[in-house]
Amino acid sequence: MKHQTQLNLDADITFEILEPIQVEDYVLPPMIELNSVHLSLEKPDGKKARVNILKVLDESQRMLIEDEIIEALIDKA
Numbered sequence: 001m002k003h004q005t006q007l008n009l010d011a012d013i014t015f016e017i018l019e020p021i022q023v024e025d026y027v028l029p030p031m032i033e034l035n036s037v038h039l040s041l042e043k044p045d046g047k048k049a050r051v052n053i054l055k056v057l058d059e060s061q062r063m064l065i066e067d068e069i070i071e072a073l074i075d076k077a
Helices: 059-076
Strands: 011-017 021-023 026-028 032-042 048-052
Touching (some): 011 059
Antiparallel strands (some): 011 032, 032 048
């Protein structure tokens, strides 16, 4: 048997804010580069394991996270 569902998990995300890029007469806004996306999972023996899932995320998932970070930064300003 197989079942598929969605999970909502808290993630610790580290990122860098890249400098704006000048392209001819236009300046592109600063961009976010994700460095890591860690989940804390409990192993069967009760110990916690931190797993970096960044490499298994596809581009659209990464973009959603980057957009969420940008929105949070704008709200703080």
